[in-house]
Amino acid sequence: MGISWVRKLLFMCIVSISMLAQAVGQSLVSDDSIADIPPHMNEVFPEPPYGTNGFKDWIIKNYQIPTAAKKAKVNGKLIINFTIEKDGRLGNFQITKNIGYHTGEVLIKLIRKSSPWKSGYQNGYAVKCGYTYPLSFSDGDLKLKSDTKRQR
DSSP, X not given: OHHHHHHHHHHHHHHHHHHHHHHTTOOSEETTEEOSXXXXXXXXXXXXXXXXXXXXXXXXXXXXXXXXXXXTTOOEEEEEEEEEOTTSOEEEEEEEEOOSTTHHHHHHHHHHTSOOOBOEEETTEEEOEEEEEEEEEETTEEOSOOOXXXXX
């Protein structure tokens, strides 16, 4: 009971801290590198179909820029957050940085069409994870360099 109980308590603490960090908009992960996670932790981040680069390519290929955004030559970074459930389904979409002209709604509608992702794992157990996806615009067109950041 001793080790199992300690593992469960540690897992609950990490999940609680992760949820708190997500609520205040901070991430445990920055630029695809693990920050301040103890080395004995087994972390596997969720992965989109065809990998991160394949997902980015899919977004760029299929994202339809709203006409109003093109006409306004919108500039800036659109950021959405969503969760990857234990079974890989996506949900709980939120626009965290909006640049207007329905750009966020169109991105969410597209990502909802994505195939299920590979689940995230912590210490051998599938876990619900948060994910942040930015999309940059320049003069009404997509900027092709779009980095993703994951958070737990």
